Structure formats: structure tokens, C-alpha cells
Amino acid sequence: MWADIQLGKYEVTVLSAYAACLVLIAALIVFTLVKGRRVRRELDEVEARQGRNRRET
Amino acid sequence: MSIWKYANPVLFMKTSGGILRVLVPVTAVLMVTGLMWGFFFTPPEMKQGSTVKIIFLHVPTAMLGINAWLMMLVASLIWLIRRHHVSALAAKAAAPVGATMTLAALITGAIWGEPMWGTWWAWDPRLTSFLILFLFYLGYMALWEAIDDPDTAADLTSVLCLVGSVFAILSRYAVNFWNQGLHQGPSLTIAQKQHVADAYWYPLMISIGGFLCFFVVMVLLRTRTEIRARRLKALLARERMA
Numbered sequence: 001m002w003a004d005i006q007l008g009k010y011e012v013t014v015l016s017a018y019a020a021c022l023v024l025i026a027a028l029i030v031f032t033l034v035k036g037r038r039v040r041r042e043l044d045e046v047e048a049r050q051g052r053n054r055r056e057t
Numbered sequence: 058m059s060i061w062k063y064a065n066p067v068l069f070m071k072t073s074g075g076i077l078r079v080l081v082p083v084t085a086v087l088m089v090t091g092l093m094w095g096f097f098f099t100p101p102e103m104k105q106g107s108t109v110k111i112i113f114l115h116v117p118t119a120m121l122g123i124n125a126w127l128m129m130l131v132a133s134l135i136w137l138i139r140r141h142h143v144s145a146l147a148a149k150a151a152a153p154v155g156a157t158m159t160l161a162a163l164i165t166g167a168i169w170g171e172p173m174w175g176t177w178w179a180w181d182p183r184l185t186s187f188l189i190l191f192l193f194y195l196g197y198m199a200l201w202e203a204i205d206d207p208d209t210a211a212d213l214t215s216v217l218c219l220v221g222s223v224f225a226i227l228s229r230y231a232v233n234f235w236n237q238g239l240h241q242g243p244s245l246t247i248a249q250k251q252h253v254a255d256a257y258w259y260p261l262m263i264s265i266g267g268f269l270c271f272f273v274v275m276v277l278l279r280t281r282t283e284i285r286a287r288r289l290k291a292l293l294a295r296e297r298m299a
Contacts, residue, residue, distance in 0.1 A: 007110075
């Protein structure tokens with residue numbers, strides 16, 4: 001089915017739209033996960049230091 | 058059973074963790090299916106050629122750009138009226154997701170507009186209101202970062218959200234209010250069944266579903282991070298005072 005792709009003279013237009021959108025989505029996912037892990041690690045450290053139990057799952 | 062019980066951060070964390078375990082794979086399947094179907098298995102359109110494939114990105118991102126702000130509006134109103142911290146944090150968490158979707162819609166729209174309209178940009182009512190909405194997203198996020206006290210930040214950003222809602226609504230209905238713009242009328246309406254041929258309709262619906270699930274996943278993940286960050290800040294403050 002790959003042969004069915006018919007981008008024609010708009011090849012660059014379509015590919016650049018998909019590339020731009022996917023880059024933005026990927027960046028959002030990466031920033032979300034990186035910040036999430038950093039905050040979780042810092043919270044774990046502080047809770048361990050203060051001898052508190054995690055109250056969440 | 059009351060929705061307000063989820064204002065309890067512990068219960069929110071527990072419930073959202075369970076939802077995420079199901080929703081992440083569902084999101085991946087829907088987005089990959091919708092975008093792959095749209096990109097690889099749809100024919101070129103008679104007038105627009107292969108640029109019609111941009112619809113599978115442009116429409117879902119534009120819909121989410123507007124509706125993310127409306128979700129923030131609801132969360133902000135809950136904060137202002139009932140003072141539930143989770144709702145304020147959910148609004149804060151949704152802003153970068155909505156901003157990304159709005160920017161994606163602006164970029165894909167510009168790329169699509171160049172061959173179809175002969176220009177990347179026009180001061181068309183819908184495009185302009187969408188750009189202003191994006192600027193509101195930036196202002197909203199900057200305001201959260203600029204104020205140290207979280208309750209004050211939540212108050213002020215909630216008010217900003219109320220003001221920005223005008224542009225969120227305007228972005229949606231600008232094509233109905235003014236006729237002089239380049240942008241076409243809505244492709245998808247509740248009143249009429251569809252303006253889109255079946256060949257594009259089904260992958261578009263799957264793509265919209267995938268982006269909607271993606272939005273929920275991102276907001277839940279980011280809200281969980283905000284709740285942890287709030288607890289971290291409280292524990293550090295207590296540590297300093299001890």
C-alpha cells in the first residue's frame with residue numbers, strides 16, 4: 001500500500017506539515033516526562049529525608 | 058458519589074493513575090491509526106490535491122487549541138468558586154498542551170494556506186483570533202511563573218482565563234461572524250452530518266479521537282506533576298521553618 005501515497009507537487013508541503021506537528025508533539029511529551037521525573041525524584045528525596053511515607057499510589 | 062471528591066489530591070492521584078494505564082495505549086493506537094490512515098491511505102482531493110492530508114493534523118489540533126482553553130475556563134471557575142487546588146493545577150497543567158496544539162494549528166494552517174490561498178498568513182478573523190489565543194496562552198503561562206504565591210497566581214490566571222475565553226470562542230465562531238476572511242467555514246458541525254467525504258471522514262474522526270485522548274493523557278500527567286510539585290514546595294517550606 002506504500003505505493004498508494006500520491007503527494008505529487010505538494011510533497012514538501014504535506015511532509016513539512018507532518019514533520020512540524022510531530023516535532024511539537026514529541027517536544028511536549030519529552031518536556032512533560034522529564035519534568036515529571038525530576039519533580040518525582042526530588043519529592044522522593046525530601047520525603048525520605050523527612051521520614052515521610054508516600055501518600056499516593 | 059460526587060465529582061468534588063476528586064478535589065482530594067490523594068484520590069486524584071490514585072484515580073488518574075488507573076485511567077492513565079488504560080488511556081496511554083488507547084491514545085497510541087488511535088493516533089497512529091488515524092494519522093497512518095490519513096497519510097498513507099487517503100486519495101488526493103480534486104481541488105486541494107494531496108494537501109488535504111494536512112486536515113488530519115490541522116483540524117484536531119485547532120479543535121484542541123480552542124477546547125483546551127475552555128477546559129481551563131471550567132477549571133478556573135471551579136477554583137474561583139470552590140477553591141479546589143487540584144482544579145487550579147489542572148488549568149495550569151493544560152496550558153502548555155493547549156499552547157502546543159494552537160501553535161501546531163497555526164503552523165499547519167500556514168503551510169496549508171500557502172499553496173491553497175497563495176499566502177502563508179492573512180489578517181483573517183479566524184487566523185487573527187487564533188493568534189491572539191496563542192498569545193493568551195503564553196501570557197497565562199508567564200503569569201503562573203511570575204507570581205510566587207500559588208493561590209494568588211491561581212486567582213490572577215483564572216481572571217486572565219476568563220478574559221481570554223472571548224478569543225477562544227471567537228476563534229471557533231469567527232467564520233460565522235465575519236464573511237470577509239480567507240478561512241473556510243467549519244468542516245465539522247453538529248447540525249449537518251458532514252462536509253467531508255467518507256474517504257477522509259473516518260480517519261479524521263479517529264485522528265480527532267486520538268488527539269483528544271492525547272490531550273487528556275498530557276493534562277493528567279502534568280496535573281500529577283503539579284500536585285507533586287506543590288507537595289514538594291510545602292515540605293521544603295516546612296523543612297526551612299524547622
